[in-house]
Amino acid sequence: MCFAIPVKVLEVINDNQVRVNYKGFDYTVITVDEKPKVGDYVLVHGGYVIKILSQDQGLSILKLFDINTI
Secondary structure, eight states, rough: OOOOOEEEEEEEEEEEEEEEEEEEEEEEEEEEEEEOOOEEEEETTTTTTEEEEHHHHHHHHHHHHTTTOO
């Protein structure tokens, strides 16, 4: 089973990449159709942004997973 994890966008690197944070570690992920902004929560699966979420959606999913939201 695979999971898409909600993460917060820290930086827009270019049209195809953003920097996100997951559990205190920064990662560069690829954007395809979605164009998130700094501060957006996004679902990431396999290194790709698959959906932009509202802050409420992102935080509620993190709470369900009991993941640290730092």
